[in-house]
Amino acid sequence: MMAKGEIRKDLSDRTPSSSARSLRIVSWNVRTLYEAGKCVQATREMQRYRLDMLGVSETHWIQSVQKKLRSGELVLFSGKEEGIQEEGVAIILSKRAQRTLRGWEAHGSRLLLASFSSSNRGININTLQLYAPTNAASDEEKEEFYDQLQRITEKLPRKDVNIIMGDANAKVGSDNISYEEVMGKQGLGVMNDNGERFADFCSLNDLVIGGTIFPHKDISPDGGTENQIDHICISRKFRRSLQDVRVFRGADIGSDHHLVIATFQLKLKRYSRNPTTKRLKFQVNLLQGNKITDFGITLKNRFQPLEHLDEDMETYWSQVKDSFISTCKEVLGEKDYKHKDWISQE
Incomplete structure (x- = not known):
């Protein structure tokens, strides 16, 4: 059959x-x-x-x-x-x-x-x-x-x-x-x-x-x-x-x-593999004046413990990435999205 x-x-x-x-x-x-x-x-x-x-x-x-x-x-x-x-x-x-x-x-x-x-x-x-x-x-x-x-x-x-x-x-x-x-x-x-x-x-x-x-x-x-x-x-x-x-x-x-x-x-609609994962966004517009100096000092302090690490490439990269993210959160802060109406009451 x-x-x-x-x-x-x-x-x-x-x-x-x-x-x-x-x-x-x-x-x-x-x-x-x-x-x-x-x-x-x-x-x-x-x-x-x-x-x-x-x-x-x-x-x-x-x-x-x-x-x-x-x-x-x-x-x-x-x-x-x-x-x-x-x-x-x-x-x-x-x-x-x-x-x-x-x-x-x-x-x-x-x-x-x-x-x-x-x-x-x-x-x-x-x-x-x-x-x-x-x-x-x-x-x-x-x-x-x-x-x-x-x-x-x-x-x-x-x-x-x-x-x-x-x-x-x-x-x-x-x-x-x-x-x-x-x-x-x-x-x-x-x-x-x-x-x-x-x-x-x-x-x-x-x-x-x-x-x-x-x-x-x-x-x-x-x-x-x-x-x-x-x-x-x-x-x-x-x-x-x-x-x-x-x-x-x-x-x-x-x-x-x-x-x-x-x-x-x-x-067919586009399928998202991680629909619940939120992409981190930081207030990069604040990187000017004293903020740039603070950002550089904080990031340098976090990099110092990594100089003498004897780890594999994946572990080292993970720690570098975490250093950048934690510095951005501390110095810049996450960017809040505020919805703006496309048309106002007026």
Whole structure:
């Protein structure tokens, strides 16, 4: 099975004048990518739909490595170390997406994490590709999967854009009672056991299930209800940026699942690593006349004990810096910022 996502020039374009980025995330499901010609078909569909990232589930590949294709795409895949060729997840990157790749981590045959740079150096885009056990799997297998998924997710920085997508094998349905913050009423079918587990996971980690939010016309051939088990979830703090989630039925790679594309406008604010740290400012305008003499004498007295110190460079520099700061505080004093109204009562 397969799920795929697209990260377009919003990642590679780092021009400061462009603050809003267009981001498209794609989910798909295809079986047994190791079959002859399937990988070529997948890359052709990537080029056809101008996709930069394709996440794949149930690749049936073993081991966890990366390899470069002749067409230029980079494949990252994670599977079982040995034994039967089953399960497995992968991410295929275009040349443009490869330039924004920060790193990736293999987490067994069901989870693969890739991190990408954004236009803001303080915020990254983390994409977690998953292939969940089916609804018929044992409770032990499901619990083991969701425990591992939770351990990985809770390590992702909340400031980043965190995207979890793929074949969740979960029907969440249209009844969102108790899940109003993480899903809408546009889901298909009725929630099953996997759907409840998946919704609980999203609620715990502040994720929105994108496919349940936007209404679209039902164009299924027989007019019946189709299964909705491939999902794209985005951090809830970026919910307002989500523009649409739509199914595309034109892609063909021998699958009974359709292409799901989510589009949203991403505007990132500059992230401060130490927002509570206050920068010290001193009244340097007082350095004239007798103040200059007092400042020089006080600083010289503080430097004298340092002349014969036998310390490493870092320790010596720290003491020099402290000498300057303490002298400024004693002689000049800190500068107080006084707010001035831009317009007066008069």
